Amino acid sequence: MLYKKKSPLLVFIIPGLLFLTLFLYVPFLENIRNSCFDMTSIVKMPGSDWKYIGADNYRKLLTDKDLMVAIMNSFKMMFLTVVFEVGIGFLLAILVMNIKRGQQIFRTIFFFPIVISATAIGLLFKLFYNFNGGMLNQILAGFGYEPVNWLKPELAFVMVSIPTLWSYVGFYFVILLTGLSDISDDIYEAAEIDGCSKLKQVGYITIPLMKSVIATCITLAVTGALKIFDLPWVIVPNGAPQGLTHFLGTYMYQVTFGMNNYDYGSVLAIVIVVMGVLVSKVISILTTEKRERRAR
Amino acid sequence: MKRGNRKTEKKLPLGIVLIYLILILWGIGTVFPFIWVILNSLKESSEVLSSSFSLPLNPTFENYRNAFERLNVLNAYKNSLIISGTVTIGVMLLSSMMSFALTRYDFTGKKFLMSMIVASLMFPVFSTIIPVFKMIVSLKLLNTNLAVILPQIAGNLSFATIVMIGFLKSVPIEMEEAAYMEGANVYQVFGKIIVPICKASLSTVAIFSFLWSYNDLFVQKIMIRDNTKFPVSTLLEEISSKYGTDFGLMAASVTLIVFPVLIIYILLQKNIIKGLTAGAVKG
Numbered sequence: 242m243l244y245k246k247k248s249p250l251l252v253f254i255i256p257g258l259l260f261l262t263l264f265l266y267v268p269f270l271e272n273i274r275n276s277c278f279d280m281t282s283i284v285k286m287p288g289s290d291w292k293y294i295g296a297d298n299y300r301k302l303l304t305d306k307d308l309m310v311a312i313m314n315s316f317k318m319m320f321l322t323v324v325f326e327v328g329i330g331f332l333l334a335i336l337v338m339n340i341k342r343g344q345q346i347f348r349t350i351f352f353f354p355i356v357i358s359a360t361a362i363g364l365l366f367k368l369f370y371n372f373n374g375g376m377l378n379q380i381l382a383g384f385g386y387e388p389v390n391w392l393k394p395e396l397a398f399v400m401v402s403i404p405t406l407w408s409y410v411g412f413y414f415v416i417l418l419t420g421l422s423d424i425s426d427d428i429y430e431a432a433e434i435d436g437c438s439k440l441k442q443v444g445y446i447t448i449p450l451m452k453s454v455i456a457t458c459i460t461l462a463v464t465g466a467l468k469i470f471d472l473p474w475v476i477v478p479n480g481a482p483q484g485l486t487h488f489l490g491t492y493m494y495q496v497t498f499g500m501n502n503y504d505y506g507s508v509l510a511i512v513i514v515v516m517g518v519l520v521s522k523v524i525s526i527l528t529t530e531k532r533e534r535r536a537r
Numbered sequence: 538m539k540r541g542n543r544k545t546e547k548k549l550p551l552g553i554v555l556i557y558l559i560l561i562l563w564g565i566g567t568v569f570p571f572i573w574v575i576l577n578s579l580k581e582s583s584e585v586l587s588s589s590f591s592l593p594l595n596p597t598f599e600n601y602r603n604a605f606e607r608l609n610v611l612n613a614y615k616n617s618l619i620i621s622g623t624v625t626i627g628v629m630l631l632s633s634m635m636s637f638a639l640t641r642y643d644f645t646g647k648k649f650l651m652s653m654i655v656a657s658l659m660f661p662v663f664s665t666i667i668p669v670f671k672m673i674v675s676l677k678l679l680n681t682n683l684a685v686i687l688p689q690i691a692g693n694l695s696f697a698t699i700v701m702i703g704f705l706k707s708v709p710i711e712m713e714e715a716a717y718m719e720g721a722n723v724y725q726v727f728g729k730i731i732v733p734i735c736k737a738s739l740s741t742v743a744i745f746s747f748l749w750s751y752n753d754l755f756v757q758k759i760m761i762r763d764n765t766k767f768p769v770s771t772l773l774e775e776i777s778s779k780y781g782t783d784f785g786l787m788a789a790s791v792t793l794i795v796f797p798v799l800i801i802y803i804l805l806q807k808n809i810i811k812g813l814t815a816g817a818v819k820g
Contacts, residue, residue: 243641243710243713243714243717243723243726244641244642244643244723246723247642247644249723249724250638250642250644252634252724253634253635253637253638253727254634254635254638254650256631256634257631257632257634257635257694257698258635258650260631260687260690260691260694261653261654261657261691261694261695263672263691264665264669264687264688264690264691264692265657265660265665265691265692265695266653266657267668268664268665268666268667268668268669268672269660269664269665269668271668272664272665272667272668275667275668283667283670283671283674284671284674284675329563333559333560333563336556336559336560337560339552339553339556340553340556340557340560343557343560347560347564348810349806349810350564350567350568351563351564351567352806352810353567353568353571353799353802354567355813356748356752356798356802356809356813357571357752357795357798358751358752358753358754358769358770358773358794358798359752359754360752360754360770360773360774360794361773361791361794361795362570363777364773364776364777364787364790364791365570365571365574365791366570367777367781367787368574368577368585368784368787368788368791369570371781371784373586373782374585374586374587374589374784376573376589376590379587379588379589379590407566407567410563411567412813412814415810415814416814419814439552467661468661468662468663470754470755471752471753471754471755471770474754474774475754475773475774475777478778489663490663490755493663494755494758494759497666497667498758498759503667506667507667509663510661510663510664510666510667511664513661513663513664514659514660514661514663514664517659517661518659
């Protein structure tokens with residue numbers, strides 16, 4: 242009866258709803274509309290109208306070589322995040338489950354980089370990679386080798402990936418560890434009595450029982466890889482060298498706010514949304530299929 | 538070290554020793570960069586260039602003085618605190634109000650509103666930023682804290698509301714009914730019963746809103762171009778592009794940005810880990 246009178250409802254809903262509409266839904270739709278116009282400036286000047294250009298910008302996508310590089314890099318990064326972030330996170334989680342003392346300390350340490358801004362981590366790794374007296378080249382010099390340009394075209398992508406992957410392992414480690422501790426000890430004890438080795442236990446008990454948690458982690462890793470911006474931007478601004486390290490996010494930023502090409506930037510934003518939706522669909526199909534197969 | 542090994546070998550099987558070894562190695566790999574940068578921030582730039590692995594022999598606070606004098610780090614902290622503090626409070630307030638309405642009231646369009654909130658999780662910031670930027674420019678808000686605050690509140694709101702709904706659904710309604718019988722109105726019920734009950738999930742919401750806002754570079758970079766008004770992330774990026782050769786200064790500024798977060802992390806680590814992994818779905 243307390244909640245029969247509906248008038249307070251407006252007070253509770255409207256502020257939040259306003260935010261959602263004004264800063265998410267309206268811009269989202271406006272962005273789609275903008276993509277079909279030639280936006281000469283960000284705010285319409287009196288007298289100069291934006292010309293409707295239909296699908297011109299979308300046609301441009303097909304011939305955009307830099308975009309292809311950015312898409313390839315983003316796909317590579319998705320693959321790497323799954324293998325290294327989720328993979329190493331899983332290994333570490335299994336190892337930690339097998340020890341009795343110090344679980345909490347490892348959790349605290351492994352998770353720590355997550356709370357540090359990607360900007361700071363990027364800057365930190367820039368100090369490592371610097372040609373003149375960067376940490377890595379100091380190590381090389383210590384062994385009597387010539388300094389290496391760590392951010393040269395052949396190496397740049399790898400060097401950007403390392404801090405990206407390293408800094409997020411702890412995140413999946415904690416999620417997977419939480420999942421692992423939900424598995425009852427009885428199952429492992431029964432397996433032990435039946436003479437099942439530790440390694441086999443992982444393959445026959447842990448992984449099957451953890452499928453849904455692993456699937457969540459993979460989805461998070463892959464969609465997270467699509468949103469990468471801060472770290473590559475700090476280490477290799479503007480996709481340096483020669484746009485080779487562009488990801489979808491950094492490329493969209495450069496086109497929009499570096500080159501002031503707002504309409505093409507809008508199209509790139511839509512590409513990111515579409516890819517995000519497609520990739521999460523594919524993953525959900527792949528993982529549910531597996532679960533059904535197991536059920537049979 | 539030697540004695541420790543012998544002891545563990547006697548008591549523990551080789552496998553366990555190996556496990557500890559791997560875990561400790563990964564732990565060192567995780568912490569090392571941060572320790573390296575803190576140590577090097579206490580050296581002169583030339584010393585960083587020549588011997589970054591040695592301990593600082595003559596620790597100097599020159600870099601820090603530089604950072605505070607030349608870069609106005611304090612001002613950046615202030616801006617970041619205002620921005621992220623406001624975002625956090627805004628998200629806590631709006632999400633608790635929305636989740637309260639969505640769990641306690643029945644109304645037409647409730648389902649629609651719910652799916653609107655869930656669907657908005659799929660919007661990456663890239664997909665809304667250009668029109669939002671346009672709006673901010675036409676409202677003449679560019680280079681103000683509000684330009685960052687408004688989109689960041691919206692960006693965190695949906696997820697926060699979902700977290701809050703998850704919790705509020707499980708709270709029985711009896712106490713609220715009782716308070717109503719005693720003569721409390723809906724607003725009093727919300728302020729005196731709902732908000733205190735939600736403390737735990739509100740702190741989750743507060744943690745991820747604050748950290749996401751504090752650490753974000755993308756929105757800050759777009760909305761604040763005047764370098765006297767920079768919050769920490771943009772300041773850090775400027776340092777990296779402008780003073781890229783002054784290693785000592787760079788190390789000191791990284792340390793300055795990392796340090797407050799490190800302290801908070803050590804104090805609140807359990808809550809933070811929980812808060813951020815609960816915040817997982819949003820990434």
